[in-house]
Amino acid sequence: MIRCTFLLPLAAALALSPAFAQSPKAAPEVFTAPDKGNCIACHQVPEGAGPRTRADLGPALDGTRMRSLGRTRLREIIEDPTRANPETVMPPFGRHRILAKAEIDRLVEYLHALP
Amino acid sequence: MRFRSFSIATLALAVTTSFAAPSATREEIVGRLQGQLGGVPVSEYALGAAAFDTDLRDQVQQNAGAGDAAVAAGKALWTTRFKDGRSLSGCFPNGGKRIAATYPQYDSKLKRVITLELAVNQCLKSHNEAVYDPTDPATMGAVMAYLRSLADGRKVAVRVPAAAEDKFEQGRRLYFSRMGQRNYACASCHLQGAGKRYGEVPLSPAVGQATHWPVIRADKPVTLQARIRECLEIMGAAPFPAASEELNHLEYFLTYLSNDLPLKSNPWRGW
Numbered sequence: 481m482i483r484c485t486f487l488l489p490l491a492a493a494l495a496l497s498p499a500f501a502q503s504p505k506a507a508p509e510v511f512t513a514p515d516k517g518n519c520i521a522c523h524q525v526p527e528g529a530g531p532r533t534r535a536d537l538g539p540a541l542d543g544t545r546m547r548s549l550g551r552t553r554l555r556e557i558i559e560d561p562t563r564a565n566p567e568t569v570m571p572p573f574g575r576h577r578i579l580a581k582a583e584i585d586r587l588v589e590y591l592h593a594l595p
Numbered sequence: 596m597r598f599r600s601f602s603i604a605t606l607a608l609a610v611t612t613s614f615a616a617p618s619a620t621r622e623e624i625v626g627r628l629q630g631q632l633g634g635v636p637v638s639e640y641a642l643g644a645a646a647f648d649t650d651l652r653d654q655v656q657q658n659a660g661a662g663d664a665a666v667a668a669g670k671a672l673w674t675t676r677f678k679d680g681r682s683l684s685g686c687f688p689n690g691g692k693r694i695a696a697t698y699p700q701y702d703s704k705l706k707r708v709i710t711l712e713l714a715v716n717q718c719l720k721s722h723n724e725a726v727y728d729p730t731d732p733a734t735m736g737a738v739m740a741y742l743r744s745l746a747d748g749r750k751v752a753v754r755v756p757a758a759a760e761d762k763f764e765q766g767r768r769l770y771f772s773r774m775g776q777r778n779y780a781c782a783s784c785h786l787q788g789a790g791k792r793y794g795e796v797p798l799s800p801a802v803g804q805a806t807h808w809p810v811i812r813a814d815k816p817v818t819l820q821a822r823i824r825e826c827l828e829i830m831g832a833a834p835f836p837a838a839s840e841e842l843n844h845l846e847y848f849l850t851y852l853s854n855d856l857p858l859k860s861n862p863w864r865g866w
Contacts, residue, residue, distance in 0.1 A: 521794045537791045571777040
């Protein structure tokens with residue numbers, strides 16, 4: 481936890497910097513693995529930020545939108561998107577224990593850092 | 596196997612729409628899909644995912660003979676003599692020609708939905724033959740491939756008499772119920788998301804989904820119920836047992852939605 485506490489402000493600062501936006505991290509396994517988030521099955525990410533797909537069941541994800549939502553809101557959406565939108569197709573990754581808290585944290589950081 | 600704890604007991608309550616007549620339900624769903632998929636004629640929904648992707652459509656056409664071996668194996672089983680000298684062929688009108696487009700049917704004496712697979716096993720049982728495992732591609736899958744080939748191009752014509760409306764309704768409720776760890780309903784993808792891509796492949800619309808089974812994947816016939824069981828696994832739900840009432844009712848509902856669309860037997864599937 482201590483490590484995370486120190487790293488989060490740094491990650492946020494980097495995520496907001498234009499230089500960082502031009503060199504995105506590779507998509508983490510939690511984003512791509514079928515038995516994890518499998519987010520890539522529904523969402524596209526900007527070029528260089530993960531595998532290129534034509535998936536469009538969910539909206540395309542981009543850093544500007546992710547950062548405007550903020551980490552807290554992103555975490556809430558991943559935990560249980562049906563709270564805000566009961567009709568959504570997106571799984572409740574936290575409520576249904578598809579992902580552990582640490583995995584959701586990794587996902588939040590990845591999304592927040594998208595270009 | 597985390598999903599075991601999210602089995603039938605955790606089915607979300609069905610989407611609370613009122614109990615409507617099957618014809619009204621079909622009209623409503625067709626209308627909704629037409630609104631979403633305006634550029635694609637309803638008649639093409641029978642192509643499934645390929646209706647929304649010209650490359651997939653080409654691949655299906657290029658592999659048009661993919662089901663030939665399964666059809667030949669099914670024909671051999673269909674005409675094999677039982678110990679009593681009869682055969683599967685003798686249990687059905689016209690030796691089974693054109694019947695596939697009319698199943699599932701409601702049996703008013705048994706008060707249950709009879710799928711084509713169940714009808715085949717009823718025939719075997721009535722002649723003291725071992726029934727087929729409904730999940731076995733080499734027997735039931737092959738016979739389905741052959742029977743469907745005998746109805747290729749026929750319009751799906753499934754009836755839901757008044758006495759069977761509760762079975763249809765059970766199928767409809769299951770289709771709209773969120774299930775399993777991923778919290779999907781069948782309708783989440785095949786109605787709400789119809790035509791959109793999950794991964795690289797477009798999601799087939801609910802209407803037309805029942806027209807093209809079995810599909811031929813890696814040279815083996817995969818029945819509609821087998822595919823639904825695969826879907827349930829993807830959803831993180833414990834699949835209903837093969838040939839269960841749940842699957843039979845789902846198939847009844849889905850096939851009725853495909854009424855008037857042409858049956859397309861044994862298309863290749865590489866996805």
